[in-house]
Amino acid sequence: MKADYLTFQRGTSVSILGFAIQLVLALAFLIYAQYSKDHAAFTAALYLGLGLLVWFTLGVMFDLHRRERLEALEIESFGATETGSAFKSGEEEIREGARRLAAMQTYFVPAMSLVIAGGLIGIGWWRLAGARAIVHQEATVNASLPGWGIAIGIGAAFVGFVFARFVAGMAKQKVWASLRAGAAYSVGAALLGLALAVAHFINYAGKEDVALRYVPAAFAVAIIVLGCEVIVNFALDIYRPRRPGEDPRAAFDSRVLGFLAAPDKIAESLGEAINYQFGIDVTGSWFYKLLSRSLATLAMLAATTAWLLTGLVVIEPHQRAMILTWGTVSRADVGPGLHFKWPWPISTVEIPEHVETKVVDGRPVQSRIRTVEGVRVLHIGTNPPDEDKGPILWTKQHALNEQFLIVQPSKDTAPGGAAAASGGDSKDVALVAIEVPVHYVVKDVQLFDQVASPEVRDQLFTSLGRRVVMHFASTLTVDQVLTTDRSRLAEQLREELKREFGRLNEGRGAGIEILFVGIEGVHPPMKVAPQFEQVIGDRQKRDMAIEDAQRYKIERLTTAAGTVERAETIAGKLDQLDAMMRAGADETEIAAFRLEIQHDLEAAGGEMGALLIEASAQRWTRHMGERGRSSLHQGQVASYRAAPELYRAKKYFEALADVMAGARVFIVPENTSMVRLELQDQRSTEVFNPEAGGP
Numbered sequence: 001m002k003a004d005y006l007t008f009q010r011g012t013s014v015s016i017l018g019f020a021i022q023l024v025l026a027l028a029f030l031i032y033a034q035y036s037k038d039h040a041a042f043t044a045a046l047y048l049g050l051g052l053l054v055w056f057t058l059g060v061m062f063d064l065h066r067r068e069r070l071e072a073l074e075i076e077s078f079g080a081t082e083t084g085s086a087f088k089s090g091e092e093e094i095r096e097g098a099r100r101l102a103a104m105q106t107y108f109v110p111a112m113s114l115v116i117a118g119g120l121i122g123i124g125w126w127r128l129a130g131a132r133a134i135v136h137q138e139a140t141v142n143a144s145l146p147g148w149g150i151a152i153g154i155g156a157a158f159v160g161f162v163f164a165r166f167v168a169g170m171a172k173q174k175v176w177a178s179l180r181a182g183a184a185y186s187v188g189a190a191l192l193g194l195a196l197a198v199a200h201f202i203n204y205a206g207k208e209d210v211a212l213r214y215v216p217a218a219f220a221v222a223i224i225v226l227g228c229e230v231i232v233n234f235a236l237d238i239y240r241p242r243r244p245g246e247d248p249r250a251a252f253d254s255r256v257l258g259f260l261a262a263p264d265k266i267a268e269s270l271g272e273a274i275n276y277q278f279g280i281d282v283t284g285s286w287f288y289k290l291l292s293r294s295l296a297t298l299a300m301l302a303a304t305t306a307w308l309l310t311g312l313v314v315i316e317p318h319q320r321a322m323i324l325t326w327g328t329v330s331r332a333d334v335g336p337g338l339h340f341k342w343p344w345p346i347s348t349v350e351i352p353e354h355v356e357t358k359v360v361d362g363r364p365v366q367s368r369i370r371t372v373e374g375v376r377v378l379h380i381g382t383n384p385p386d387e388d389k390g391p392i393l394w395t396k397q398h399a400l401n402e403q404f405l406i407v408q409p410s411k412d413t414a415p416g417g418a419a420a421a422s423g424g425d426s427k428d429v430a431l432v433a434i435e436v437p438v439h440y441v442v443k444d445v446q447l448f449d450q451v452a453s454p455e456v457r458d459q460l461f462t463s464l465g466r467r468v469v470m471h472f473a474s475t476l477t478v479d480q481v482l483t484t485d486r487s488r489l490a491e492q493l494r495e496e497l498k499r500e501f502g503r504l505n506e507g508r509g510a511g512i513e514i515l516f517v518g519i520e521g522v523h524p525p526m527k528v529a530p531q532f533e534q535v536i537g538d539r540q541k542r543d544m545a546i547e548d549a550q551r552y553k554i555e556r557l558t559t560a561a562g563t564v565e566r567a568e569t570i571a572g573k574l575d576q577l578d579a580m581m582r583a584g585a586d587e588t589e590i591a592a593f594r595l596e597i598q599h600d601l602e603a604a605g606g607e608m609g610a611l612l613i614e615a616s617a618q619r620w621t622r623h624m625g626e627r628g629r630s631s632l633h634q635g636q637v638a639s640y641r642a643a644p645e646l647y648r649a650k651k652y653f654e655a656l657a658d659v660m661a662g663a664r665v666f667i668v669p670e671n672t673s674m675v676r677l678e679l680q681d682q683r684s685t686e687v688f689n690p691e692a693g694g695p
Contacts, residue, residue, distance in 0.1 A: 007069075007176075008062050008063075008065035008069055009062075009066050010176075011062035011170075011175070011178075012066060014167065014179065014182075015056075015058040015059035015062055015182065016055075016059055018058070019055035019056060019059060021159065021160075021186075022048055022051050022055055022185070022186075023052060025159065025160065025189055026045050026048035026049045026052070028152050028156070029042070029152065029156070030042070030045035030049075032145070032148055032149065032152050033045055035148075036144045036145040036148065036149065038145075038149060038196075039127070039131060040195075040196055040199070040212075040216040040219050041149065041152075041196060042127075043123070043127045043216060043219040043220060043223070044156075044193070044196065044219060046123045046127070047120075047123065047188065047189075047223055048192075050119045050120060050123065051185040051189065053112060053116055053119075054116065054182060055185075057108070057109060057112045058178055058179065058181065060108075061101075061104060061105070061109065061178060064101040067101075068098050068100075068101045071096070071098065072098075109250050109251075112250075112252065113250060113251035114234065114251075116227075116230060116252045117228075117230035117234065117251070117252070120223050120226050120227030121223075121224055121227035121228065123220075124221065124222075124223035124224035124227060127216065127219065127220040127223070128217065128220035130216070131216035131217035132217065134213060134216050134217070135217055146200045146204045149197065149200040150197045150200045152193070152196075152197075153193040153194060153195075153196035153200065154193065154194075154197045155193070156189055156192070156193025156194075156196075157190045157197065158190075159190075160187065160188075160189040160191075160193060161186075161187065161190040163186050164184075164186035164187040165183075167179045167183040168180065168183040168258075171183055177249075178250065180249075180253050180258050181250050181253035181254070183257075183258065184253060184254040184257035184258045185254075185257070187257045187258075188226070188254070195215055195218070196215065198211065199211035199212050199215045200212070226254055226256075226257075229256060230251050230252050230254070231251075233251040233252075233253070234251035237249070307343055308343055310344040311340060311341055311342060311343040311347070312339075312340060313339050313340075313341055313349045314337070314338050314339075315334055315335065315337060315339065315351070316336060319336060319351050320333060320334065320335055320336070320352075320442070320445050321334045321349050321350060321351040321352075321445070322349070322350045322351075322352075322445055322446055322449065323339070323341050323347055323349055323350075324347065324348050324350055325342060325346060325347045326346065330347070332444075332445065333445050333446070334349075352442070352445060352448055352449040352454065375439050375440070375441055375515065376439070376441070376458075377438065377439055378437070378438040379435065379437055379462070380461075380462055380466045380468075381403070381405075381434045381435045381436030381437075381466075381469055382403045382404070382521075384435055384437070384521070403433065404431040404525060405431070405470060405474075406429050406430070406470075406473065406474055407429070407473050407474065407476050407480075407481060408429065408430065408474075408475070408476060408478065409428045409429060410430070410478050410479045430478040430524075432473075432478060432522055432524055433521070433523055433524075434469070434473065434481060434520075434521070434522050435519075435521035436465070436469055436517065436518065436519060437517075438465060438497065438514060438516070439514070439515045439516040439517075440515060441513050441515060442511060443511055443512060444509070444511030445511065447504075447509055447510060448511035448512060449511075450505055451510050451511070461510070464500050464501065465497055465500075467500075468496050468500050469493065471496075472492070472493050472496055476489065478524075481519065481522050482522055482524075486519040486522070489519055490518055491517075493517050493519070494514055494516075494517040497514055497517060498514055501514070558606070559606060559607050560606045560607050560608045561609075562605045562609075566604045569600070570597060570600050570601060573596070576593070577593055577597065580593065
């Protein structure tokens with residue numbers, strides 16, 4: 001093409017048009033990002049805004065080219081009319097446009113390349129920090145305006161790609177070669193728009209947030225890579241030799257995006273590579289030409305086949321699904337296997353998801369499972385104990401963030417005793433932690449899916465279950481939940497939960513069947529566990545005291561009456577005797593009953609019987625002794641009456657003999673004035689014994 005000023009003027013016009021299109025797309029993405037809070041859209045808006053510098057640089061460069069061409073025409077016309085060497089010698093001094101163009105290509109374009117590279121890397125690094133948070137966030141990523149996101153993305157992709165192809169076609173001409181940078185930037189805008197539209201479509205149609213979660217990070221990384229490419233191009237341009245009269249290629253002209261802007265060059269390069277490898281002209285063969293002519297038809301056939309294959313759906317063995325036709329449930333429960341439906345988007349398949357939350361490194365992590373089969377577990381009481389805690393004791397913490405329930409106090413410890421606990425005004429309560437695992441299975445897929453979204457479904461079940469558990473526990477005493485009454489309580493709690501879940505979906509139920517409800521791991525707060533242990537210790541001491549009393553009772557009764565049974569029988573008769581005496585029974589009857597009791601004690605052979613027999617013997621011994629003394633006294637009275645003087649003399653001398661039995665008696669004359677004693681023990685004769693001193 002002839003490089004006149006009109007040619008460069010056309011390039012300037014295209015650059016201005018590209019600037020306007022880039023500005024409109026940037027504003028569209030920016031406005032959408034502000035209203036929808038879309039991180040990826042705001043990143044794309046920044047990228048498109050930075051592309052305005054590219055079109056501005058191209059417009060200025062082509063305008064300087066135009067001015068240089070006009071200046072050259074003027075100099076050429078002056079050279080044809082003017083003669084003489086004076087004008088020719090000053091021709092170089094009046095080429096102001098050429099000097100400006102050279103200065104721009106030498107300084108302005110490289111400087112703008114560095115500015116664009118720095119902007120790309122800075123924007124990418126800044127946006128990557130926020131994108132990482134989106135990737136690792138626990139909540140599901142949802143767009144507030146998915147329809148606008150899809151529309152703007154598709155519009156940007158269409159406009160950007162069509163304009164890029166148009167500019168790339170112009171760039172095939174040598175004079176417009178610099179437009180390749182603008183075409184590359186338009187392709188970049190088209191790719192970002194297409195990626196954004198696909199991500200929103202996947203989230204809207206497939207209910208998957210994977211694309212929306214990773215697209216912001218992908219945009220940031222792609223922008224950083226493009227910025228690094230500009231710096232590499234800038235470094236290589238410093239050492240790349242230039243041909244005279246050839247415009248240098250700008251460093252912000254992306255080679256990667258340039259291939260996407262002109263895909264025919266890629267096909268041409270691949271064809272040349274194939275020809276080189278096989279050694280023959282493959283691209284010139286009839287089969288290659290036929291294939292290239294029928295490529296569109298084959299692509300349409302492949303797309304149609306792929307679309308028809310969406311009418312086949314395979315439900316995995318662990319899944320159950322629903323089939324929706326135009327958004328309405330046509331088949332509510334579809335089991336595992338191959339099933340036919342209308343192609344997408346007429347019919348879609350909905351497989352209810354189950355979101356599990358596990359604690360990893362101290363923070364909850366959610367995992368999504370596309371299944372409704374199998375037994376699931378809800379913990380509607382306190383948190384279950386950690387697996388690596390060792391023995392589970394009341395004096396140790398079972399798990400983090402234990403939740404305690406309010407129950408009624410024990411009747412034994414309530415103020416005022418059992419009466420106060422049952423009907424008094426006591427305001428005391430007790431706290432216990434109860435593990436309540438609930439095992440359930442899904443029975444109705446449609447009702448289960450309509451309860452709530454997968455992220456909050458188990459949370460809803462858990463909240464409802466905890467409300468039932470709190471109300472149920474408030475009616476129990478601490479003794480009921482701490483002792484062996486848990487099986488009956490668990491069955492009652494299961495019925496309460498069934499009634500509560502049955503109220504969901506306007507009374508149609510939650511579509512689940514509760515298989516098991518347990519009351520496990522019941523324990524008081526850790527601070528009061530020693531007091532509970534003290535109660536157990538006191539009860540053991542009480543039982544020990546009762547056992548000691550029973551042992552003492554058996555020992556005493558056996559000792560007293562031979563056996564416990566005989567002792568209890570005799571004790572019963574003694575109670576009857578007391579009752580007879582209080583009732584004023586006949587003395588003869590009372591005496592006979594006493595004698596019967598005495599005979600029973602004597603026949604028992606115990607200590608009491610022996611004491612009774614010994615007492616009886618002592619009574620008869622004393623009785624007979626006293627009777628003998630009475631008879632002796634009567635004989636003495638008769639002797640006195642027969643001879644009183646003799647009787648008195650006899651008694652006198654008997655008394656004197658008793659008194660002097662162990663005394664010394666000295667007989668001396670009446671007129672003796674002095675007695676000499678030799679105090680030596682000598683065997684003497686008994687004075688009052690007539691037989692003493694005899695042979």
